[in-house]
Amino acid sequence: MSRIVVTGGAGRLGRSVVETLAAAGHEVVSIDRTAAEGSPARQLSVDLLDAAGCAAAFAEIAPDAVVHLAAIAVPGALPDPEIFDVNTRLVWNVLEASLAAGVEALLVASSPTVIGYGSPSGWTPQYLPLDEDHPVAPWNGYSASKVAVEEIVRMAVRKHGDRLRLGAFRPCFVIAPEEWAGAPTQQGHTLAERIADPALSAVALFNYLDARDAGEFVSAWIDRAAPAGSDVPNGTVFFVGAADALVDAPTAEALTAALPSAAAAAASLEGHDPVFSSARAERLLGWRAHRSWRTELLIPPLPVSAGQEA
Template identity: 50%
Template sequence: MRVLVTGGSGRLGRSVVEVFARRGHEVTSVDAFPGPERPGVEFRKADLLDDEARAQVFADVRPEAVAHLAGIAVPHARPGAETVAVNARLAWGVLDDARAHGAHSVAAASSPTVFGYGSADWTPERLPLDEGHPVAPVHAYGLSKAVIEEAVRTLARTSDGGCVFTAVRPGYVIAPEEWEGAPTQQGHTVAERLARPELAAASLFNYIDAEDAAELFALIAEDRSGAAQGRVLHAIAEDPMAEGPLSDLLPRFHPGTAAAAASLAPGQAAFSSAQAQRLLGWAPRHTWRERLRS
């Protein structure tokens, strides 16, 4: 299958490209910057905000499936207006071009930050958070991801069924080199994240191994049942990145979670990825315990 990965040189993109290639697909990675070279993977440098350049990529590659990861990747990296404009415009352009050029599957990267847990007084309706929990973003990055999810739903509603549109919310992505001690996206290591709970608390102690998340993008592309049409799917590990139970830890950093956190069992994460398991048979295979200590 011909697969186009936008943002294929990024933290998650490198693993998505690798997993698709490993599964025997014909992969093209498009990015503003080159990633690691891999036999059988074509790299295209392009500005996907340029409508003509983007259309040319689609015309040349003629992808059957698209994994859309390109965009401003972390909160507060750019001014708010730029973050919303870039991420929303990129997503609509890529998703709409994918449909126009005959792709049968498009999966766009969203984020669990749409829940708005960055707010000091954030109070969830329930824990663990599933895809049905209301979203309430509190910063521009979260808003941009909520817009991407709405674009997915809009195109799914207006599609004739020939293309399946899905949004994926990967957790705090840990790339392969980061398990070995390289800094994560916030500039500290995984070991520091465990030793200082306030670091992981900012994201409710969630994480996901990059290859595990990549496998969900591959399963979406390979599925021909249409089960994921218009869906949002979590790609988050089933255990928290924490040494202690979240029923104790979450209220320390997010007081509004106290009532909901009390229902979490020891070792249970604040997020559920059960929908991806139910629809596509996906489950994360790696935990920080075996990845960090291997």
């Protein structure tokens, strides 16, 4: 088994990634500004924006692999130039520290937002479902930073691919386990509210991903793509999402109502198909999301009216 650093290991996504990797027998070290209660990882507080401190931490840990999740994760959380600066500097520092420490594999989190949906100037998909070959069209500092992150990965493959295995993944709207039971999501509302009001999920084209499924994707990447000599092309980018859409209506119907410009492309979607395809991850890594909102969501019973009481 490997020693693996997970940056952002105390976050909504990171906690499940850490737990999945630890359950698979890996020695996991979480680097985050905060600690997660009950984490199976060794937890360190390191300022990854400090290049020297980041390098020193990696040198001390001597990891075999790094999963880089740490970032400003919400568009608009800071002004666009600051988000771009922070997210790209984090990746540069982690990459340089990984190379200096002799890390063998580095997986970096990107985002589906690189595709460009939600643009105030309008956006129309060229085809559906969206896959990794669809053109990107970032329109804010966050999505632009994630395009840059993917380009840094491609650059590193060209420059260091003989000694470092790399990959990037675009996790859909991450749902932590406690959110199925009613804890608020990253947007502040609950999942039950998100299902009841499709407009809340339409802004993300109904994409989502259980954090535990994300952890299993990372584990699959470590097993299949990280080893030297893997047949998974170095630097491959993956969409990682649930096998259905986060909406009760048929996907094509809901998408056309939310984004009329997608009506023609939506005709290719059947039933509750997701708008984002994870077929590449299934083909190259043998990974597929197993959890659906239809099986995981715990909706509290509606209150009984006085006239219905026994």
